[in-house]
Amino acid sequence: MQSREHVIDLPRRIYVGTGLIERIGEFVRSLGLRAPYLLVTGPTVRTMVVEAILNRTEGKVEVLETYRGDMEEVEEAESVVRSKGTMTVLGVGGGRSIDIAKYVSFRTNSDFVSVPTAPSHDGVTSPFASLKGLGRVVSVKAKEPSLIVADLRVLSQAPRRLINAGIGDTVGKLIAVRDWKLASKLRGEYYGDYTASLALMSAKHALSCATLIERDKFEGVRSLVEALISSGVAMGLAGSTRPASGSEHLFAHAVDLIYPNHALHGELVALGTIMMAYLHGINWKRLRKILSGAGIPTRARDVGIPDDIVVKALTISHTIRTERYTILGDRGLTWEAAERLATETGVIS
Structure with a gap:
């Protein structure tokens, strides 16, 4: 059976190279992505990566750490987005943080920026998220990234x-x-x-x-x-x-x-x-x-x-x-x- 509608969601821009974390503010501005920002990350992401992003991103930035990758954390992040008037959500880290960020962006119609810190998954680009909920793992439609920043210096230092x-x-x-x-x-x-x-x-x-x-x-x-x-x-x-x-x-x-x-x-x-x-x-x-x-x-x-x-x-x-x-x-x-x-x-x- 053929679908009547076929929707293709692709990133607007992808950067792959070295020294890119330090330029993330420049990349965000070049695409017109606006503050306030929410930075969703995990507890094991190196402090220097998060601090580099915070120091080079103009405007108000809230930071939220994720631990489980479930619907409860999605709702927590969504509450922050709605209460702070967040315009852009950055997923910084591994699969869990990026999945939370992209799904919250979808639910709140915010822009999504993908910043992987370990090459451990293919959710870096995809407009889908895998989340834990209702006693099972569910794959849900999420927001495609407007911007992907893959800093090879950071990624190659991953375990x-x-x-x-x-x-x-x-x-x-x-x-x-x-x-x-x-x-x-x-x-x-x-x-x-x-x-x-x-x-x-x-x-x-x-x-x-x-x-x-x-x-x-x-x-x-x-x-x-x-x-x-x-x-x-x-x-x-x-x-x-x-x-x-x-x-x-x-x-x-x-x-x-x-x-x-x-x-x-x-x-x-x-x-x-x-x-x-x-x-x-x-x-x-x-x-x-x-x-x-x-x-x-x-x-x-x-x-x-x-x-x-x-x-x-x-x-x-x-x-x-x-x-x-x-x-x-x-x-x-x-x-x-x-x-x-x-x-x-x-x-x-």
Whole structure:
């Protein structure tokens, strides 16, 4: 079934380079983005990054720290925006802070500025947010960034684990695109060839980063950031998260639902990608070898996830987003099939 309306949301301007944090006030002014500002950030974002933004941004700036990435924090941020008359919301940090900022911007019709400090996710660009609420992880329409500031000096200094998570998240597009095409064939869902190709290119780019980053961390991060941005652009072009989120993401969300805060999102996506590659008939052994060679966990125990949690997550993954058809089908996997899949791929022992 074809949609009557296809809406494409893309950023107005993207800056990628070094020394950009110090120029953020200049970039904001060049696009006519107005004060008052709300800066949404996390507790682990380096003070020097936040202070550099505060010192170089003219006008009133409120700062709000996020810890959980749930609807309660969205409502808290929205209350600040409405009470202070905020015109522009800056998401500074990782996925949680950026998701809160972009969703609050959408709900209040404020401008949104994306300032990632770790290349751990592809939400940098996309007009969608993943939030915790109602006992599950929900993906919601959010505000596309008017401005993205990706300072490679800051991003390349992020912990290696966060960088690896970004690779894992982006490699997952290998599965997402195949799930999307499957849904198109079996359910008549809209499928965009160009958009799918862009997402696949991002995934292949991320795989190359897995080897490049061992030789040259800075150039590896530059390449990864470009892949993350293009993945977000693919979602904007598609008007949905379809090019970037399939059964591998459903697995990641399922684990986080039943065993929260034990692994990074991108780490779980990497595990899900290996298993779903097996189901899709992709060369999962080669994929696992590349990821493992970059230091990305390919066994659940490496990120503190018990075997039974992996199996349980596989059996409920198809229920995370019932409107999204994937290789898992409508009924999902039985416990026996899930255990066999995870064992065969080496994700569990």
